[in-house]
Amino acid sequence: MLPTSLPAPRLIEPNSVPSLRWGIIGPGGIAATFADSVHKHTAQRVVAVASQTPGKAEAFATPRGIPYALTSYQELVSHPEVDVVYVATTHEFHKEHALLAIAAGKHVLVEKPLATNPTDAQEIQDAAFSAGVLAMEAMWTRYIPQSDVMRQLLSDGVLGEIQFVLSDFGQDLRHVPRLMDPLSGGGLLDLGIYNFAFSSFVLGEASEVATVGSLTSTGVDQTTTTLLTYASGAQAVATVTMAAFTPTAASISGTKGRLNIHEPFFTPSGLTLFASEFNPNPVASWRDETGVPAHEGLSYQATALASFVDQGLNDSPLRPLHEAVSDIGLILQARHQIGAFLTGEK
Template structure:
């Protein structure tokens, strides 16, 4: 990589703060921020010492000093925001879930390919060092035949009907906000599920409060995944093989520790993450590397896999009867 890309931050919510903090902490160039108001953009720029603050998303997308834009608008606006950035000729990193459905995801993938640009889903967990080590352990055959993934992402979030997590018009609910993590993990390990069995409970707003998924794969492999926005669980994960298992500690989708345990109970390896910040910068490192290499498809999370994962979420929603306004 010869030089760092110049980042623009589109929207100024909590996840944008976390991402930008990690970018600045790890030496990335954050050139501009765009918000729906000048006041919000100015406050964000002052907090992170960003040179340019734009009073609109359009102005950020048009900024000639920006090379790549991170999109963190509410879920239903991901596709519109990312399309605007791509049409302005810039690479884009789109906060998960990538879009609301697979149709929108495919449209973005097609547009990026047409424009010769890179579009990536900001599934930051995929790029964390402990996940890289887990993939290597599995590839080395340490676990034997990998049979099972068990993972939960469960939180006790707001019960306020007006809160984003409970608002269907904002793509609220456990699936898109929380369930995307274990679903993406299952894809990372096993690829596309052959069978999907899903069940859910709902809040009065119609948003899904709890969703359990059982994915089936060839050879009898399974993934058992639970997500909830109204109950706080262990937020751990386990990968089970015929020779050993990996026990990933709380919180498994963030920098954390894990151990590899043999079938007889012997601990083969213990791993502890040592990460500067929250670890959200690793996905930005990957994007900059891919651009430098001219790889517009992606590697750890190729764009076609992101589209297919959105298709899996669509299939889950069809089973549980969940639709978002405007679909």
């Protein structure tokens, strides 16, 4: 029998963890959303920001009351008042900036994807483990309430044996230069990482990847649909496009139940449970009513990181680095299968 209600998420009280002092490298759009969300919803505080573009750090820091606006990344990572560095530069710089923070002995939150290829991602993991600091991919979806509801459903076996995971993510982003640029562009690295991380959340590491897709005029992956196969026999399909706004929904199908994750699946949304049959009625549902909407959910990962640091962990138990490395490896295979190579890869 399927349950008629879903479990409540187990959330970390933001004031129960140390108030870490954060430094940001790369004050672009995602950094702004992060800083504002963190200040609004958590005990974490951004104290420093660095940009190599003159004036950019000040423009970011001043309205937010952030005391240190710097032009040197080295200065930021070695600043004595910085406990943890958030790397929010474009994808091709994640490794360089993460290693800079790690070398300075700082914990680091690296914007997703951890790197543009598994070799670089592994180098970040190795450096962090050697240095004894916590490096964490900013896969913020793992830390939002619905992910904990799903975690409980999965560990309780409510859905039975998992057979299939389906997700899509589409936005028309062909006007965004960095995403069209073969330096680190393409739909998979920017959007698809959420789909791949969702599949690994449910099913672990895939054993096979098979992709069909098409390229943009600049040669990055525009549209892909990827079939992932797992040792258990389960499968996942991730459809990603940067050429249209799609529902951006996900579902988990098991022998006993199916769970729909509401649109957009990677942000605070909702869950509906169905029996595994044709045209079922919903049997239970849950809606995120925490008042932390959409991308303000970035804040949860900051509280989680502070909690892990407080516990002396050097890897996130909810998104271990080996999983980020593995997902980047699958994405690289997917990209190459359709002939999408980044600058220097071919």
